[in-house]
Amino acid sequence: MRPLIVIRRTPTIDFMRWHRLGMAFSALLGVASIVLFLAIGLNYGIDFKGGMLIEARVTGGPADLAAMRAKIDALKIGEASLQGFGSPSDVLIRLPQQPGGDKGQEKAIAEVKSALGPGIDYRRVEVVGPSVGAELIRAGVWATVLALAAIMVYIWFRFEWQFGVGATISTIHDVVTTVGLFAIFRLEFNLTTLAAILTIAGYSINDTVVIYDRVRESMRKHRSMGLRELINLALNETLSRTILTVSTVALAVLSLFFFGGEVLKGFSIAMLWGIVVGTYSSLFIAAPLLYYIQPNRRAIARDSERGAAAPERASR
Amino acid sequence: MLYFANWKITLICAVCALGVLFTLPNLVSPATLATLPSFVPHKQVSLGLDLRGGSYLLLQVDFAAAERERLNGFVDSVRNALRDAHIGYTGLGVEGEAITFTLRDPGQADEARKALDKIDPELVLAISPAGAATMRFNQSASDTRRRQAVEQSIEIIRRRVDETGTKEPSIQSQGKDRILVQLPGIDNPEHVKALLGRTAKLTFQLVDTAVTLDDARRGRLPPGDEILPAQEGHNRGGPPAYVVKKRVMVGGDTLVDAQATFQNNEPVVSFRFDSVGAKRFGDATRENVGKPFAIVLDNKVISAPVIREAIPGGSGIISGSFTVQSASDLALLLRAGALPAPITILEERTVGPDLGADSIHDGTVACVVGVILVIVFMVLFYGLFGIFADIALFFNLCLMLAALSLLGATLTLPGIAGIALTLGMAVDANVLIYERIREEVRSGRSMLSSLEAGFTRAFGTILDSHVTTLVAGILLYIFGSGPVKGFAVTLSIGVLTSLFSAILVTRLLIVSWLRRWKPREIPL
Numbered sequence: 001m002r003p004l005i006v007i008r009r010t011p012t013i014d015f016m017r018w019h020r021l022g023m024a025f026s027a028l029l030g031v032a033s034i035v036l037f038l039a040i041g042l043n044y045g046i047d048f049k050g051g052m053l054i055e056a057r058v059t060g061g062p063a064d065l066a067a068m069r070a071k072i073d074a075l076k077i078g079e080a081s082l083q084g085f086g087s088p089s090d091v092l093i094r095l096p097q098q099p100g101g102d103k104g105q106e107k108a109i110a111e112v113k114s115a116l117g118p119g120i121d122y123r124r125v126e127v128v129g130p131s132v133g134a135e136l137i138r139a140g141v142w143a144t145v146l147a148l149a150a151i152m153v154y155i156w157f158r159f160e161w162q163f164g165v166g167a168t169i170s171t172i173h174d175v176v177t178t179v180g181l182f183a184i185f186r187l188e189f190n191l192t193t194l195a196a197i198l199t200i201a202g203y204s205i206n207d208t209v210v211i212y213d214r215v216r217e218s219m220r221k222h223r224s225m226g227l228r229e230l231i232n233l234a235l236n237e238t239l240s241r242t243i244l245t246v247s248t249v250a251l252a253v254l255s256l257f258f259f260g261g262e263v264l265k266g267f268s269i270a271m272l273w274g275i276v277v278g279t280y281s282s283l284f285i286a287a288p289l290l291y292y293i294q295p296n297r298r299a300i301a302r303d304s305e306r307g308a309a310a311p312e313r314a315s316r
Numbered sequence: 317m318l319y320f321a322n323w324k325i326t327l328i329c330a331v332c333a334l335g336v337l338f339t340l341p342n343l344v345s346p347a348t349l350a351t352l353p354s355f356v357p358h359k360q361v362s363l364g365l366d367l368r369g370g371s372y373l374l375l376q377v378d379f380a381a382a383e384r385e386r387l388n389g390f391v392d393s394v395r396n397a398l399r400d401a402h403i404g405y406t407g408l409g410v411e412g413e414a415i416t417f418t419l420r421d422p423g424q425a426d427e428a429r430k431a432l433d434k435i436d437p438e439l440v441l442a443i444s445p446a447g448a449a450t451m452r453f454n455q456s457a458s459d460t461r462r463r464q465a466v467e468q469s470i471e472i473i474r475r476r477v478d479e480t481g482t483k484e485p486s487i488q489s490q491g492k493d494r495i496l497v498q499l500p501g502i503d504n505p506e507h508v509k510a511l512l513g514r515t516a517k518l519t520f521q522l523v524d525t526a527v528t529l530d531d532a533r534r535g536r537l538p539p540g541d542e543i544l545p546a547q548e549g550h551n552r553g554g555p556p557a558y559v560v561k562k563r564v565m566v567g568g569d570t571l572v573d574a575q576a577t578f579q580n581n582e583p584v585v586s587f588r589f590d591s592v593g594a595k596r597f598g599d600a601t602r603e604n605v606g607k608p609f610a611i612v613l614d615n616k617v618i619s620a621p622v623i624r625e626a627i628p629g630g631s632g633i634i635s636g637s638f639t640v641q642s643a644s645d646l647a648l649l650l651r652a653g654a655l656p657a658p659i660t661i662l663e664e665r666t667v668g669p670d671l672g673a674d675s676i677h678d679g680t681v682a683c684v685v686g687v688i689l690v691i692v693f694m695v696l697f698y699g700l701f702g703i704f705a706d707i708a709l710f711f712n713l714c715l716m717l718a719a720l721s722l723l724g725a726t727l728t729l730p731g732i733a734g735i736a737l738t739l740g741m742a743v744d745a746n747v748l749i750y751e752r753i754r755e756e757v758r759s760g761r762s763m764l765s766s767l768e769a770g771f772t773r774a775f776g777t778i779l780d781s782h783v784t785t786l787v788a789g790i791l792l793y794i795f796g797s798g799p800v801k802g803f804a805v806t807l808s809i810g811v812l813t814s815l816f817s818a819i820l821v822t823r824l825l826i827v828s829w830l831r832r833w834k835p836r837e838i839p840l
Binding site for chain 1: 366374376505506509513660661662663664665666667668670671674675678679681682683685686689690693694695696697698699700701702703729730732733736737739740741743744747748751754755758773776777780781783784785787788789791792794795796797800803804807839840
């Protein structure tokens with residue numbers, strides 16, 4: 001049985017011709033993301049800023065948001081946000097952190113429940129006290145920083161250090177612009193989003209590694225070829241793989257987005273963006289960066305003579 | 317590469333078969349599973365609270381508050397000791413984590429040391445040249461007590477939770493002074509929370525009738541007395557607060573039983589002391605006939621009845637405007653015992669059973685749709701080899717589920733997302749290999765050497781990309797909490813299983829195909 005769709009020829013796209021434009025665009029995107037993050041910040045979910053979240057379903061009929069809001073506002077417990085969530089009978093209620101430290105939060109939930117009265121099914125209640133929120137932020141930042149550092153060390157270990165620098169810059173680019181996306185569209189940034197960002201970092205590195213691997217291989221094969229042509233060649237040779245892998249991962253994420261329910265929406269959006277930007281950065285940032293950092297080709301060639309038999313052995 | 321030793325083939329087939337075998341229990345309901353014979357594997361993937369419904373509570377043991385209370389208990393002894401030794405002092409009290417006072421005459425420091433030496437071996441006294449003295453617990457004793465307080469709290473919380481009839485609760489310590497409580501499938505989380513949050517420290521203390529409440533409030537509080545508020549909702553018609561002796565007649569720690577019952581058609585709580593408590597209670601009531609005593613729960617007075625006669629039997633009744641619910645709650649709390657330190661709820665996540673069921677449904681649909689799309693995609697782009705990759709994908713899914721079942725890992729909603737994602741990423745290894753084979757064919761290699769080179773050359777790349785994803789997964793597991801940990805687990809397991817399935821299973825399939833059909837070219 002033969003495949004129905006085949007890319008027969010290796011394309012000859014001049015990626016390097018576009019890399020300046022790509023880098024300028026990315027720099028702009030990155031700076032804009034940082035400025036947005038500093039100026040308006042993120043729309044932190046309760047995981048990080050503390051507070052309360054209630055997902056309620058009104059039994060028998062659509063929810064009357066205005067009436068519910070009036071009842072909650074009458075409690076004078078800060079500005080509540082109510083929004084529809086999936087079906088018309090579902091409401092997501094967010095309440096700001098209450099005074100009185102960790103103890104104050106529990107009281108407010110009880111008050112809201114009694115104010116809204118019967119006929120409501122509480123599908124989800126989350127309360128995060130102020131002390132936990134701060135810890136979760138710290139843990140999240142640590143996880144991201146350590147992940148980047150660990151990945152860089154690994155790449156450095158497997159390649160020359162120049163590759164590590166390139167991979168890290170492009171991954172930071174992906175992480176920063178994802179944060180920017182969440183800042184500008186005011187998407188809720190919570191623990192699941194953080195998981196998505198770390199996955200994006202992993203995916204983006206993955207993509208970069210495949211291309212770097214090919215660059216290194218080509219360096220050994222074509223010792224006299226110019227670096228610019230070499231990078232172009234590597235990108236073109238791996239292009240069909242890049243497209244196919246992006247497609248399969250995108251298929252998985254799209255089905256999560258459309259069928260995975262409301263809770264996974266934020267995660268899917270972050271992942272979707274991450275896949276696109278991760279692929280783009282491998283092509284237009286990570287690979288061209290090598291052109292500027294100039295890996296030590298002689299050392300790579302030496303490595304290949306020493307370890308030529310190694311991959312053969314590894315596969316047996 | 318194209319040669320497989322027989323033992324290797326057997327091993328790969330065995331792993332796949334075991335993967336399928338251990339996945340099967342997840343396809344039947346637990347009820348059916350219980351009826352099956354014992355040689356069938358029974359382990360199912362355990363679902364996280366966000367999928368099965370339930371409450372996740374992170375509690376903080378407020379150890380500092382308990383230490384302050386202990387210090388307060390020593391203040392009287394310090395006062396007496398200083399008075400007995402005729403040492404002048406000012407400003408005796410508890411500040412932060414220490415008892416503090418100032419000596420009138422700094423020259424009496426040595427005498428003070430001698431006088432205070434016998435109070436408690438754990439208290440360390442420090443006196444500055446100016447005469448400012450602090451007494452604090454030594455660090456190691458304090459640490460030991462903190463550990464004990466957390467352990468004891470866990471034990472008491474477990475008893476309380478068990479009494480509410482929650483099935484399969486998980487109660488474990490986290491960090492230095494935190495307790496993580498997971499209660500699957502509870503109907504009324506508010507009630508359980510209210511029960512967990514109460515210290516339930518019961519004491520019987522004499523009411524000081526020599527001074528009125530107003531006088532005491534105006535600053536004429538006799539030493540050794542304290543003002544305690546009445547419990548809201550109880551003690552109807554009584555005063556808002558009482559002046560009581562600090563000295564505890566009998567404490568709740570000597571109770572052996574407590575039950576909710578009725579007296580004159582009113583809900584009350586009956587209790588029974590152990591022999592020590594019974595004797596103390598008997599003596600105290602005999603000496604104080606005609607005087608009121610306060611029944612104090614968590615520093616609030618439930619009621620203050622007058623002692624009509626000595627109560628020698630070691631049992632009694634607490635009345636005080638209870639409802640049926642509050643009486644049975646109090647009885648439960650007294651049976652389970654008092655927490656050694658107050659507890660605060662830091663984090664709560666409760667998911668109703670319906671939402672959990674909806675999440676399972678949505679997550680499964682998303683996974684199935686994702687897998688079908690990927691399968692179709694692979695067949696479209698790789699034909700027969702795509703089918704090989706799809707078979708490997710199937711075993712990958714089975715191995716993931718089997719690993720989750722066997723490890724007892726918890727599957728959460730983000731965990732399901734992790735499965736969908738890894739399945740999308742798993743075929744990347746196949747894509748890398750197949751693209752490589754195509755290239756080798758294009759460069760004019762023979763069929764066999766193209767296959768050989770495809771697998772060999774792609775291996776390094778596959779390894780690198782898997783390791784980097786694994787690094788992200790492990791860090792997520794270390795730093796994440798709750799549902800996110802679930803995501804990290806499925807992501808990491810998925811990376812490992814896909815390494816096996818995409819490389820070994822696919823290769824075995826291709827090798828078998830070569831042997832069986834002896835094709836002349838690669839259908840790529």
